[in-house]
Amino acid sequence: MIKKFKQLAIATSVAAACFGAVLPSAQAAEEQFFMIPSYRVGPYGANGQAFYGGFIDYLSYVNMKGGIDGVQVTWEECETEYNNAKGVECYERMKSKAQKAPGPIHTMATGISYALVDKSAADKLPLAMMGYGLTSAVDGSVFPWAFPLVTTYQMQASAIIKFLKDKNNGSLEGKKIVFLYHDSAYGKEPILALEAEARLGKFELVQIPVAHPGNEQGSQWLRIRQEKPDYVIMWGWGVMNQTALKAAQKVGYPRDKMIGSWWAGSEEDTVPAGDAAKGYMSATWNVAGKGVPLIADIEKTVYGGGKGNLSDKSKLGTVLYNRGVSAAVLSVEALLTAQAKYGKGKAMNAEQVRWGLENLNITEARLRQIGATGLLPDVKTSCSNHEGSGKVKMQQWDGSKWVVLTDWIEGNKQLIHPLFQADAAKYAKEKGVTPRDCSKEK
């Protein structure tokens, strides 16, 4: 028995020595590490599954194509269940691993992002909030480490109003719009913008909150029936969206007068609602379908190579899958931007990644080059503008798929951006942050 134990100990030591000899050369390869606080179980697991599946598939795709200019991407997932406390726990667990060469952190949760804005700034780690999160972080002079990229809730709300104006010969004066929202940080974010739009456009705004999780909306829809609004703008998430569509059917409210936010416009929202969803519209910044060359190539390369992240391939090409890919595309483009300044083929440190995110210039030509046309609008960020775009498209559910209705629509920047700046200034004052001078940032 003792002899056997000795043999085992020797064998283990030899194996460890060999592994140790190999390990340094493996470490020597340049690697960029993405911490991924994802959610695949819990109430919003179905949404997270598609989004993070797309995100990771693109990272695998990049690795299979040789990495980011030779730099391999590594990642680690941690399950948050869309829970703020667990999101912070995941962040704390992985942050030391991400210190050396981090990728942008995508939590896909406004609440978790809120909890991480100050922490990530203190730890100097780049936090991406693509289409969610703290919108005042558009002002990069106050929030150097937080990036509400592509477009914010306020700009999205403003773009929806512009879309409705266009449908009504350029004016919503005298109209009534109900804002039906998830009674949470996410749902409340666009209220400021909608109130500003209502004052400017002289339309009536009726705000109706829905208690979490939103699986019972009988009274809200009876009130909507009583109010007789011209349109309902819906800021829902998860079960609230399917419930709203069914409830609208129940009270006979036309679905083609309902416009959802981009988190209320995926197959996960419409398919379970069945016929009740037909005609419903939503904002989006990425198209659905496998018609996007990059999505088709991911299927061929990653799934053809047996490295796909999702066991259910039917998710490929859905709105949220494609959105996950778009988030990963944007992250990789930021790393390429940083490499162009700080050295190609090298892993970027946190400050360099931050600079990459702050100096993005993704043009239509670049998107075409990587086969991602339709996955993102053109994005150009700066110190004073961490959003970089502010454009969305409108799509409509035809009963079986999302159909894009419009070209890119940009919200009213002159109206909305001062709201961000005022909010950011207030935050800076409260927290004692001295804003950077953006004119000195290059």
Add this chain to the structure above:
Amino acid sequence: MQFFLEVLIGGLLSGVMYSLVALGFVLIFKASGVFNFAQGAMVFFAALSLVGFMEKGAPLWLAFVLAFVVMTLFGIATEKFVLRKMVNQPPIALFMATIGLAFFVEGLAPLLWGNAVRPLDIGLVDEPIPWILDNWNMVISSFDLAAAGIAFALVAVLALFFQYTRVGRALRAVADDHQAALSIGIPLQHIWALVWAVAGFVALVAGMLWGSRNGVQFALTFTALKALPVLILGGFTSVPGAIVGGLIIGASEKLAEIYIPPVMAGWFGGNFGGIEGWFPYVLALLFLLVRPEGLFGEKHIDRV
């Protein structure tokens, strides 16, 4: 007045849906004196099994039977692996066991059937009845009426079962005292397995109706949150109490959601609303102060 009536009727019909979930809690409580924390997870598991079998090609009736078999096996397994060793343990120990069971089921169900949000078509359309809409301009859904009919039928059957069958009487004896029930020859294991299977059946009916309305998804587990104030009001041990409690909670939360926020906004300014998440709990709390055992609950008297 017409709008008030519309809200009231809508609330009463919503309350019936809460009662369906509350019934499952009552069954377990009557048999073991334990609040089954896993009931919401059972609703989710049952609905997911139903839709899972339908996706594999089974018609609705067959999928329902198969899902019931799954829930029965689940009930038997719960008795064998969780409850059997806890006979005569304090209720808090059993309660903790059901918390563990809830997390286990919430993980197991998506593992077996996937976590996608699925539609469930049971042939009931959630649309207003045209005749009522045309004559009274009120939205009363045929789906809600059907759900109410199913709930009342279930309550009638279960009430008769508990009142007039030997098994029903045995259940009540077991709930009073495990050890005493065993000593007079009541087969505790069989009784528990049976009652968990019946609770599984109720969860299946509730899951089918809730899933048909909102899609089969994890959020079905939250239906349990709606059932708790219903139980406090109706009493943990009363089957008819679950229905009456559901009606009170459903009607009051809908009326509160419509009529309280404008008053609050008038007093304090700002936007109040979304109160139906917590209002039933406040109501239940107030009710607890007046009648702790609920409307129909058994008054517990200890003789000193």
